[in-house]
Amino acid sequence: MPTPLVTRILIADDHGIVRSGLKRVLDAKPDMEVVAEAEDGAEAVEKALKEDAHLAILDVSMPRMTGIQAAAELQKRKPELKTLMLSMHDSEQFLFEALKAGASGYVLKSGADTDIVDAVRAAMRGSSYLYPSAVTTLVRDYVDRGGLGEEQFDVLTPRELEVLKLIAEANTSKEIADKLFISIKTVDRHRQNILDKLGMRDRVELTRYAIRRGLIQP
Amino acid sequence: MPTPLVTRILIADDHGIVRSGLKRVLDAKPDMEVVAEAEDGAEAVEKALKEDAHLAILDVSMPRMTGIQAAAELQKRKPELKTLMLSMHDSEQFLFEALKAGASGYVLKSGADTDIVDAVRAAMRGSSYLYPSAVTTLVRDYVDRGGLGEEQFDVLTPRELEVLKLIAEANTSKEIADKLFISIKTVDRHRQNILDKLGMRDRVELTRYAIRRGLIQP
DNA sequence: CGGGAAATCAGGTAGCGCCCCGATGGCGAG
DNA sequence: CTCGCCATCGGGGCGCTACCTGATTTCCCG
Numbered sequence: 001m002p003t004p005l006v007t008r009i010l011i012a013d014d015h016g017i018v019r020s021g022l023k024r025v026l027d028a029k030p031d032m033e034v035v036a037e038a039e040d041g042a043e044a045v046e047k048a049l050k051e052d053a054h055l056a057i058l059d060v061s062m063p064r065m066t067g068i069q070a071a072a073e074l075q076k077r078k079p080e081l082k083t084l085m086l087s088m089h090d091s092e093q094f095l096f097e098a099l100k101a102g103a104s105g106y107v108l109k110s111g112a113d114t115d116i117v118d119a120v121r122a123a124m125r126g127s128s129y130l131y132p133s134a135v136t137t138l139v140r141d142y143v144d145r146g147g148l149g150e151e152q153f154d155v156l157t158p159r160e161l162e163v164l165k166l167i168a169e170a171n172t173s174k175e176i177a178d179k180l181f182i183s184i185k186t187v188d189r190h191r192q193n194i195l196d197k198l199g200m201r202d203r204v205e206l207t208r209y210a211i212r213r214g215l216i217q218p
Numbered sequence: 219m220p221t222p223l224v225t226r227i228l229i230a231d232d233h234g235i236v237r238s239g240l241k242r243v244l245d246a247k248p249d250m251e252v253v254a255e256a257e258d259g260a261e262a263v264e265k266a267l268k269e270d271a272h273l274a275i276l277d278v279s280m281p282r283m284t285g286i287q288a289a290a291e292l293q294k295r296k297p298e299l300k301t302l303m304l305s306m307h308d309s310e311q312f313l314f315e316a317l318k319a320g321a322s323g324y325v326l327k328s329g330a331d332t333d334i335v336d337a338v339r340a341a342m343r344g345s346s347y348l349y350p351s352a353v354t355t356l357v358r359d360y361v362d363r364g365g366l367g368e369e370q371f372d373v374l375t376p377r378e379l380e381v382l383k384l385i386a387e388a389n390t391s392k393e394i395a396d397k398l399f400i401s402i403k404t405v406d407r408h409r410q411n412i413l414d415k416l417g418m419r420d421r422v423e424l425t426r427y428a429i430r431r432g433l434i435q436p
Numbered sequence: 437c438g439g440g441a442a443a444t445c446a447g448g449t450a451g452c453g454c455c456c457c458g459a460t461g462g463c464g465a466g
Numbered sequence: 467c468t469c470g471c472c473a474t475c476g477g478g479g480c481g482c483t484a485c486c487t488g489a490t491t492t493c494c495c496g
Contacts, residue, residue: 015306015327017334021239039328088233109233116235157472170422173452186474192455202453204388207425211436218429218436375442391482402482403445410485420484437496444491452483460474466467 007124010036010051012044012070013059013086018109022057025113032120041065045073048081055082055123057116058103060094061214068097068214075102082123086116094214105129155197161215163190167203168210225342228254228269230262230288231277231304236327240275243331250338259283263291266299273300273341275334276321278312286315293320300341302334307430323347373415379433381408385421386428 009026011034013019023034036051038044040063048056058067071083084105085098098106104123107116119129166176177184210216229252231237241252254269256262258281266274276285289301302323303316316324322341325334337347384394395402418424428434
């Protein structure tokens with residue numbers, strides 16, 4: 001499949017001002033055209049498919065469905081569609097999850113507006129764009145893990161993620177037990193395992209972690 | 219002082235993409251000109267004065283000095299300079315603090331890009347711009363407090379804010395007591411008062427509140 | 437001056453969070 | 467098939483949190 005002359009782009013971000021700014025930046029380029037906008041992840045998936053976009057620019061934190069989830073969904077439904085992740089946070093966790101979800105790039109909002117343009121072109125050429133310190137992070141992690149370069153992301157099991165989410169939403173162990181139809185002791189055990197895996201010590205640290213990961217909104 | 223023909227605007231936001239988007243939106247208007255940009259609050263104050271801007275658009279959460287602090291500082295140093303607060307959060311707390319700091323408007327990033335244009339024109343006419351639900355919030359609060367319409371913002375005392383911050387940073391009561399050179403009992407008491415004032419029940423909720431308020435980073 | 441708000445500290449209690457221990461059934465990989 | 471991971475559940479212990487009542491000092495404001 002040859003590179004299309006004009007890249008059809010979808011922008012998804014819950015901030016209207018960011019969307020319209022991005023649209024102006026991209027539309028000013030002759031080889032790019034913004035064909036759709038979305039306010040949340042679910043809308044992004046829907047419109048990206050309907051408008052036959054070549055590339056989707058997704059904000060990591062959006063209502064209803066996060067950018068990460070949307071990227072994974074799009075990757076599954078239409079693999080040839082490229083995705084770029086847009087983020088406020090220079091976060092290792094987000095970066096890994098974005099790449100795992102099949103994103104072709106990870107661009108920080110704090111970067112220059114030319115970054116996003118470069119990222120779009122890199123993605124359409126089939127290569128990847130990462131902001132400079134992201135590369136450093138990746139290399140460091142690669143070395144740290146003895147060159148394995150895989151795994152380690154989802155240290156937490158699905159069930160543990162579920163429990164973590166409820167903890168960070170200020171539910172007590174008893175409330176979590178009732179909601180999940182399990183005993184308090186099991187909740188206790190899950191929390192223990194989560195704390196061990198993450199090297200943390202209490203619910204406050206877990207709460208901050210869950211917010212950083214985008215599992216819940218503050 | 220007559221309204222200037224062209225409004226000289228400063229934009230302050232730590233996200234380059236937001237800045238350049240905003241700049242494009244505003245520069246497209248014949249009566250507006252973006253004369254300076256800043257990445258943080260301190261730089262915003264400095265450049266707003268140096269460039270003799272008529273209006274400063276400040277993001278609430280920025281490094282070094284928040285938009286709220288910058289607005290208060292500008293209000294003091296140059297009262298005729300108008301300020302608009304730009305925020306991601308539909309947050310009552312931020313709204314009040316912005317107005318208290320002398321801002322002429324409060325615009326949500328999730329709003330349309332025409333909102334900010336309207337807000338700029340309203341500010342230069344000497345009136346205020348608030349996004350619709352902000353007005354509702356203000357009115358509701360006015361009624362709730364029996365028409366007092368003041369106070370109540372800083373429900374927490376400075377000391378309580380200090381304790382809250384340490385709680386949300388995952389310190390135990392004992393650690394907080396050591397850091398502040400007070401007894402555990404006092405810390406306990408402060409936490410109790412904070413929980414009562416905010417109507418919350420545990421440290422997890424306090425953590426989320428502290429993050430929403432920008433007291434700490436997740 | 438008198439009152440209120442803020443900050444400090446004390447004692448007590450119930451419950452929950454955090455941390456050990458061990459155990460079982462299911463399920464997929466090797 | 468066996469091994470390991472996951473999810474489930476139990477007992478017991480200790481310290482901290484959450485909630486209560488009551489008290490003192492300081493300081494500001496009307």
